[in-house]
Amino acid sequence: MSGPPSLVGKKYPAKQHARTVYSHLVHKNEVSAKGSAFFVSGEDLELYLYCDQTKPVRQNRYFFYLTGCDIPGSHVLYNTVKDHLTLYLPDIDYEDVMWSGLPLSLEAAAEKFDADEIKYASALHADLEEFHNDKVTIFTTDINKFNTKYEGFLQPGNKDFFYALDESRLIKDWYEIELMKHAAKITDNCHFAVMSATPIETNETHIHAEFLYHALRQGSKYQSYDPICCAGETCSTLHWVKNDEEITPDKKSVLIDAGAEWSCYASDVTRCFPINGDWTKEHLEIYNAVLKMQSVTKEMIKPGASWDVLHLTAHRIMIEEFLKLGIFKKEYTVDELFESKVSARFFPHGLGHLLGMDTHDVGGYPNYSDPDPLLQYLRLRRDLQAGMVLTDEPGIYFSPFLLEDTLKDPTKVKYINKDVLDKYWYIGGVRIEDDILVTEDGYENFTGITSDPEEISKIVRAGLAKGKEGFHNVV
Template sequence: MTVDQYPAKAHALKAAKHLKASGASDDALWYIEAAKTTLWPHSDQTVPLRQHRYFYYLTGYEAPDAIVTYSAKDDKITLYIPEIDDEEVMWSGLPLSPEQIRAVSDVDEIKYMNHLESDLKGKKLISVETYDKRDAVTMSQPLLDALDEARAIKDSHELALMRHASEITDNSHLAVMSALPIEKNEGHIHAEFIYHSIRQGSKNQSYDPICCAGTSAGTLHYVKNDLPLDDKLLVLIDAGAEWKNYASDVTRCFPISGEWTKECRDIYEAVLDIQNHCIEKIKPGVNYEDLHRDAHRILIRHLMRLGIFTNGTEDEIFDSRVSCGFFPHGLGHMLGMDTHDTAGRPNYEDKDPMYRYLRLRRTLEENMVLTVEPGCYFNKYLLDHFIQPEQEKFLDRAVLDKYWKVGGVRIEDDILVTKDGYENFTKMTKDPEEVAKIVKDGIAKGRKHFHCVV
């Protein structure tokens, strides 16, 4: 894809306006370091680079060991890059030249690192963190807050990157769903997603993929990704490709056989109903806490209809918070350079379990990007430790026993808040009939063409 120069200047100016609005002085020089080149212990192999997100926001520069400063008073960004090291060039090739950097970023000035000390002499420095080797730098919470708020609203350049990340992710999810004949365990699903992402140019994932089947899907951030698919009903894959440091985050579920069991279809359609309802309500001015409450109420209605919840009204069940045992996480979160992006204003100390893990607790604004990811899980450990005696009366355990093998269902899309509503970046189907057809078509083709190599 082709995009314009990274708009570092606009990002800095936007953050400076937030900082000024907080009452902070603009006389200090912002100072942020890039990610450092780090070696694995006892090895000459480097740890994979993940660029410092605040540094990238002010530069669009992806290489390590650099420093950026910004003078809000002068509206000037200066990028300091390492001098050319002949030995390093022998091993790794030439780094980007200042001219090449200017082609991809609109920073004002690019200097080599040997100019840094004299340029900083006598300057007051503030940053988003402290630095052990630079005592003059002061950690500034107002600067961190200002950059976080600036990052919350995406510009056209950022949105183009995120749309492309979403396109790669759609294709990779489709590939996973279509290739069950060569996916014999969760690790194969993981490998299939990564393979197709890399084939499309995305060498990094936004986060470690969650690839789980059967009861493993009842664990929210499952990490094993290695158990066999034998005797399991559903696959849940939560995975998103990254494009130029911008994230996507998508979850899909599908039946391993290509046929939905009644119980799996019950839960899948309940979660899909929740998601469709919440997405349709997204627009500027909507408070995300309200959508989160809606999500719980719709889930309660479905579980009452199925007979899992009983002996109470919708309001009584809602007020008891028993639904949090089945839907313990938040409806969604901000999305950007980080998967759980800045400025969501969560409160992990909240005593109310319905809101404790809700990572987005604010009114939506135009050009925010967020996820909508309701779920319903059947995790025996979670329920045994969450359900209190006063909540137990709302459960029919005999009906609940029919649903343990479902494990869990989560459906997640990436949503842009537009002027009048929303744009869904995620195009991968979630219609249960279409999902089943993709799986069955893949199985039919696989019998003829795929040969699994373990």
């Protein structure tokens, strides 16, 4: 299926990406960059052990950034001196043509890909040898099963090269933004479908299936990550991917964190809803608290804003809401509760992360050894810049596992009203996540599926009104 209409007749800007990487390498280490070349191998087809079936191919992200090519067995070489990008396609396996059809020709590849030259892989060894003989440093990411035969020509693992790649991928260009908007649009439809199909969703697996079905119908054959589909107490596990628990009447709350992928670019969206369309008192209270955490921090997004500050602001809002609900004892102030770090186990992850070709995209520079429990799992630790795409995804969780130590620690439990807390365990957790582009003067939200609780109720109720007979469902 075709992608965004805005990209018809346009090429993925691989050549400009290579130039951007080089500019960052020069900025980082001019001596190292001078007279260099970049080489990256893409992923190739691999057989399962003792089987003639190939594993699914997920293209190497650095390779795709420099080529826009998803053909297995390809390679790329960029000559920084001559500003010359060469894409190498796999040699034709004529015995395979009867099974798989003719591969893309060099002429067709030249029309499709933004490269100065297209060659077959058989020419690669001689080209690398020529660079090597001319004393050109050829940077690559690593030596692996797809490029080991060229190991003698390559310099893997250079930190400055990785820095240049990651800084380049940090800021999205117009083409990448169009791909991500398209992925987000597909994801909107999938989340709408999940909310609408509760009559046939009696197991978490059904939620998973509904999302995948509608993604595939829209041409998205791959997910950005394993969908997280949970109900009731399983919503308290941040990355619950078993997706196999029954949705029984006592499980009032549903959480789905899932994002379709388009042309190697990710979306990442979380929505929560009541399975019967009616929010319970406690579920709605926590949902509205998370919604406030997101809406306030979203309005703070702009170039120069500190993501640390936004994340800690979300913690303060959660504390304020817990004081209103009585979960935190009212004899303590917001400042006292904030300094105590007691909120860390109710909101254990970061406010969000960078998004691009990976769900948790490169360039965020997290510090998982940070002694501050409020910041330890924050995946983005830098000021915002125009062109970044990130997620804004606050959450509140009631996890017996996470809170076990807190409830046994007299320095922490003194802040918590356990009788009030006991009313909220059944919710499991609530997370709301949107995909956000940082613009020159603020932000643009790629995510269109509603997060308004009343609108969500209407969608769920409309689906329930159809009954099971309103859905094509053979099992």
